[in-house]
Amino acid sequence: xxxxxxxxxxxxxxxxxKGCTLCVTTCPTEAxxxxxGKARIMEERCIDCGKCIRRCxxxxxxxxxxxxxxxxxxxxxxSFDIKVALPAPxxxxxxSGEYSINAIHRALLECGFDAVFPVSRATGxxxxxxxxxxxxxxxxxxxxPIISSSCPTIIKFIQIRFPTLLEHxxxxxxxxxxxxxxxREEIAQFLAEAGTTKSRSGALVSAGAQHSADTKSARKxxxxxxxxxxxxxxxxxxxxxxxxxxxxxxxxxxxxxxVHLPLLQALQRISATPADTPExxxxxxxxxxxxxxxxxxxxxxxxxxxxxxxxTEFRYLAVDGMDQCIKILEEIENGKLEELDFLxxxxxxxxxxxxxxxxxxxxxxxxxxxxRERRLGERAGQHHSDAQHLRDAENLRDAENTPIEPGSDGIxxxxxxxxxxxxxxxxxxxxxxxxxPALLLDPDFRTAIAMMDEMEKIYEKxxxxxxxxxxxxxxxxxxxxxxxxxxxxxxxxxxxxxQYRELLEKGGM
Amino acid sequence: xxxxxEVPGDDFSxxxxxxxxxxxxxxxxxxxxxxxxxxxxxxxxxxxxxxxxAGGGEADITIEPNLITIEMTDHGPGIPDLAQAMQxxxxxxxxxxxxxxxGAGMGLxxxxxxxxxxxxxxxPDKGTKVTMKIHVPEAF
Numbered sequence: 001x002x003x004x005x006x007x008x009x010x011x012x013x014x015x016x017x018k019g020c021t022l023c024v025t026t027c028p029t030e031a032x033x034x035x036x037g038k039a040r041i042m043e044e045r046c047i048d049c050g051k052c053i054r055r056c057x058x059x060x061x062x063x064x065x066x067x068x069x070x071x072x073x074x075x076x077x078x079s080f081d082i083k084v085a086l087p088a089p090x091x092x093x094x095x096s097g098e099y100s101i102n103a104i105h106r107a108l109l110e111c112g113f114d115a116v117f118p119v120s121r122a123t124g125x126x127x128x129x130x131x132x133x134x135x136x137x138x139x140x141x142x143x144x145p146i147i148s149s150s151c152p153t154i155i156k157f158i159q160i161r162f163p164t165l166l167e168h169x170x171x172x173x174x175x176x177x178x179x180x181x182x183x184r185e186e187i188a189q190f191l192a193e194a195g196t197t198k199s200r201s202g203a204l205v206s207a208g209a210q211h212s213a214d215t216k217s218a219r220k221x222x223x224x225x226x227x228x229x230x231x232x233x234x235x236x237x238x239x240x241x242x243x244x245x246x247x248x249x250x251x252x253x254x255x256x257x258x259v260h261l262p263l264l265q266a267l268q269r270i271s272a273t274p275a276d277t278p279e280x281x282x283x284x285x286x287x288x289x290x291x292x293x294x295x296x297x298x299x300x301x302x303x304x305x306x307x308x309x310x311x312t313e314f315r316y317l318a319v320d321g322m323d324q325c326i327k328i329l330e331e332i333e334n335g336k337l338e339e340l341d342f343l344x345x346x347x348x349x350x351x352x353x354x355x356x357x358x359x360x361x362x363x364x365x366x367x368x369x370x371x372r373e374r375r376l377g378e379r380a381g382q383h384h385s386d387a388q389h390l391r392d393a394e395n396l397r398d399a400e401n402t403p404i405e406p407g408s409d410g411i412x413x414x415x416x417x418x419x420x421x422x423x424x425x426x427x428x429x430x431x432x433x434x435x436x437p438a439l440l441l442d443p444d445f446r447t448a449i450a451m452m453d454e455m456e457k458i459y460e461k462x463x464x465x466x467x468x469x470x471x472x473x474x475x476x477x478x479x480x481x482x483x484x485x486x487x488x489x490x491x492x493x494x495x496x497x498x499q500y501r502e503l504l505e506k507g508g509m
Numbered sequence: 510x511x512x513x514x515e516v517p518g519d520d521f522s523x524x525x526x527x528x529x530x531x532x533x534x535x536x537x538x539x540x541x542x543x544x545x546x547x548x549x550x551x552x553x554x555x556x557x558x559x560x561x562x563a564g565g566g567e568a569d570i571t572i573e574p575n576l577i578t579i580e581m582t583d584h585g586p587g588i589p590d591l592a593q594a595m596q597x598x599x600x601x602x603x604x605x606x607x608x609x610x611x612g613a614g615m616g617l618x619x620x621x622x623x624x625x626x627x628x629x630x631x632x633p634d635k636g637t638k639v640t641m642k643i644h645v646p647e648a649f
Contacts, residue, residue, distance in 0.1 A: 161536070164546040330529055333546060334553040335619065439536040445574060448538045449510050480537075 008046035009064040009236040010053065014038050016060035021468035023052035023061055028322045029160060029438070033481065034471030045438045047156035048234040049322055049347050050356025063233040063357055064240075066252040068262065071112045077252055080225030082187060084415065085113040086179045086250065087229040089120040089299035090352035092372055093365030094256055099267045101296070101372065107266035109413055111259065113227070117183035120295035121416035122175040127294070127307040129427045130170050134314045134341045143168050145317070145332065145340035148304055150174050153234040153347035154325060155433060162329050163435035168343075171429045175298065176235055177242075178427055179416070180226040180249025186415050187224050225251045229259060231299075231355030232348065246431060255357035293376035300366045301351030305344035314341040321349040441483070455479045463494040510572040516556050516581075518565025527568045528552035538572065544645055548577055551623040551641050554616045555581040561602050562586070563637065577643040579624070584636040591629060595621065 019037040031045035032052060039052075039060070052061040070077040077083065085108040092101055099107075105116045133139050134146060147168040149155060158165050228239055230253045239250035294310060297303025301320035309316050317340050319328050325345045331337050348354035353369060354362035441455075442448040458479040466474035470491040472481050481487035490496045512534065514527035528549045535545045552568065559566040563585025571578040588594050594601070597618050621627045624641035631637040 161533075163542040330525065333532075333549060334525065334528070335550050435542060437536065437539065439533065440539045441537045443539060445539060449572065449574070452534065452538060453510055 008041065008043060008048050009233050009240065010041060010046055010048055010050065011062050011064055012039060012041060013060045013062055016058045017056075018058055018060070019471075020058075021471065021473075022055050022057065024471065024473050025466075025468045026051050026055045027473065028326070029157070030473045030477050032473070033477075033486070035486070042438075044436070045160065047153050047160065047347075048232070048237050049153045049157075050233040051322065053233065053356040063236055063255060065230075065236060065255040065258060065357070066227070067258065068112060068254065070252070077225055077227075079223065080251070081222040082114045082224045083112065084115045084117055084183045084187070084224060084226045085109075085111075085229060086117050086119050086176060086183065086226055088176070088231055088235070088256075088352060089118075089123070089296045089303075090231040090355060090358065090365065090369070091229050091256060091299070092120075092296050093299050093353040093367075093369040094260060094358060094360045095264070095267065096368055097371045097375065099271065103267055103270050104263070105414055106270050107263045108229070110266035110269065111262050115183070115187070115413055115415050117179050117186070117226075117415040118295075119175045119179040119228070120292075120298060122179040122182060123295045123298045123304070123307060124291060126172055126175055126178060126427050127304075127310070129172050130308050130342070131310075131312065131314070133170060133172070134309070134312070136341075142170070144338050145343040146170050148308075148342070148344045149429065150298070150304055150344075151234065151346050152238040153232070153322075154345045156234070156436070157322075157325070157347070158329065159433055159436040160438045161326075162333055163437070165329060165333060166433050166435060168332070169433060172427045173429045174238065176228050176238065177249055180228075181426055183226055183415050184224050184249060187222075190412065191222060227252045227254060229254050229256060231256050231352045231358045233356060234347070256355070257357050257359045260359035289376040289379040293373040296369060296376075297373055299352050300369045301346050301349075301354075302344065303351065303369075305342055308342055308344075315339060316342040316344065318344040318346075320346040320351050320354070322347050441480075451483045455483045458482050458489065461489065461495070462492055465494065467493075469493045512568075512570040512572075514568040514570075516559045516565050516568055516583075518560060518563070521560060524556045524560045525553050527556055531570055535572075535577075540577075540645060544577070544643060547623040548579065548643050551620045551643070552579055552581070554619045554623075555579070555639055555641075558616045559583050559585070566636075575645050577645060579639075579641040579643070581639045581641075582636065583638075587633045587635055587637055588629070588631045589633070591631060 017038045019034050019039060021034055021039070023039050024032045024034060028049060028051065029045045029047055031042045031047075032039050033042065034040070050063065053063060055061075066077070069075060071083065072078060087104070087108060092104060095104060105118065108116050130146070130148075133142060136144065145168065147154075147158075147165065147170065149170050149172055152174070155169060158169065226249055228235060228250050230236060236253045239248045239253050242248045294303070294307040297307060302318040305316040305318040308314075317328070317337070319325050325347060328337070328343070328345065332343075337343075346352065348356070348362070350362040350366045353360075353365035358365060360368075440448070441451045456479070459476060462475040462479060464475050468474070470478050470487065470493065472478040472487065472491075475492075478487055478492060482489060490499060512531065514530070516527060517523050531552060532545055532549045535548060540548075552570075556568065559581065563583035566581060566583030566585070569580040569582070571580075595617050600616075620639065620641060623643075625644045626642040628640045629637065
């Protein structure tokens with residue numbers, strides 16, 4: 001992966017871009033302009049929502065993702081001794097209930113990962129920490145409603161458009177980041193206890209079994225790489241260019257779209273073999289199925305809020321889709337909705353399952369998650385329903401209750417399963433999110449006001465059709481671009497047409 | 510720098526549009542976030558008042574280097590008892606409006622709280638003109 005720039009991970013494929021304005025008029029922060037026939041992104045305004053990725057019929061907007069090929073010798077990730085997959089909860093919505101969560105984790109191992117730390121396992125501690133902060137008496141310092149910090153696109157949007165609401169954002173890190181930290185901790189503990197190191201063949205062996213010539217000083221500590229399986233472009237930026245200055249625990253990001261086919265192929269292989277043999281049993285040990293259901297629910301809209309207020313009387317609102325989120329943020333900035341304790345804002349419709357880097361229709365993916373929740377809920381309730389046959393089918397393929405077996409390399413294939421590693425106080429976000437005044441015309445107020453004045457005068461000359469043909473999303477944006485010196489009045493095709501007509505008339509043609 | 514907005518009298522869903530637009534303008538100018546918020550809240554409450562009580566009206570905003578002036582003018586029935594209307598929680602909003610979540614009686618008090626100066630000219634059948642001034646700190 002090339003060095004990420006400071007702001008965003010959405011890229012333009014210049015060859016594929018035809019210079020149409022579909023993405024320009026779709027962008028919620030008016031961050032795209034067609035210039036020189038290509039739809040270019042204004043870095044300081046991009047919030048990585050990925051709307052342009054979804055909208056572009058020519059697939060010219062892409063996310064800066066990594067590929068599994070980088071694991072191969074010579075690849076940029078080849079040097080990591082232990083490669084840990086951090087699947088986002090939304091991944092479980094990409095496959096029907098025919099494949100169990102357990103099977104999906106095993107499929108990740110088949111794709112070249114050495115271990116899996118489900119990000120869903122990091123949501124539990126975060127929900128607990130956030131719930132403590134919701135107490136108004138103990139935490140009057142945070143204005144209400146407290147806004148979730150899970151969606152990086154929402155945070156970026158607040159930084160640009162609603163800087164007064166930055167202090168509403170819960171001072172807790174996102175599940176992806178926590179999952180990476182916990183995975184590293186767990187592996188370090190495991191290695192310390194087992195006293196293992198890696199032999200040249202690449203297999204983990206215990207220190208005692210090493211050749212005597214292989215002295216301690218010659219041994220290198222094993223390097224751990226954490227790789228997020230992401231539904232969206234927002235999370236890529238969060239991993240590679242964190243919003244604060246703290247380095248991320250995540251080394252690379254794969255898109256769900258890209259890993260979909262390899263995973264599906266692995267799932268088909270897995271389901272063709274019996275699951276209950278020790279070497280391929282890698283179960284989610286769901287001794288607390290209700291908690292597991294709440295954890296995977298973070299993959300869909302509403303799941304995070306439900307898990308956060310679970311068992312309390314706290315009032316919450318869960319909003320998905322950028323347009324609705326903007327309206328709610330306006331309400332809060334207008335001093336409304338103070339009675340709410342918690343506010344979940346997801347920039348994608350249906351939540352993370354609706355992310356621009358997912359493979360499956362968001363509504364179906366949401367249904368898949370809900371089905372998994374329902375089945376876990378039934379197991380928790382110990383009651384049988386008409387869906388018994390579904391569960392039987394699942395159990396047949398892949399019992400989720402069989403005990404964990406370590407992988408052949410000695411590292412437990414499934415991490416995040418021990419209560420010890422999850423009892424953590426490392427969820428606190430220390431850094432504050434700064435405001436990002438991307439709309440500012442000029443730092444000098446008098447210059448800015450003169451530009452604003454000029455902008456309004458130009459706007460009055462424009463037709464007000466907001467057609468986007470000039471390459472700016474609307475007439476106001478064109479007026480702003482002209483004042484900023486990046487566009488001309490006759491970029492407007494209506495004005496150009498009039499000038500042309502005048503020319504024709506003068507020429508007497 | 511002057512801005513003029515029409516506030517529609519018959520559409521709740523559009524109440525607040527003027528203040529939202531104003532907010533973007535103030536951000537372009539680099540006005541401090543806290544001042545933008547106060548301006549937006551004062552204007553938003555006034556917009557809602559116009560829709561609820563006066564069948565709409567007009568918003569005129571003047572931006573000067575140290576001062577934002579918001580003039581909200583309507584041709585509604587006027588405010589019969591201004592002192593009463595200024596009390597927290599007092600509302601003459603009809604039930605229908607309250608059911609929509611408005612009419613908590615915080616409109617005028619909120620406008621006053623968020624502006625540095627507020628004057629109200631009102632009278633029966635004369636309509637109401639609320640003028641709010643918000644100071645912009647020098648050092649920014």
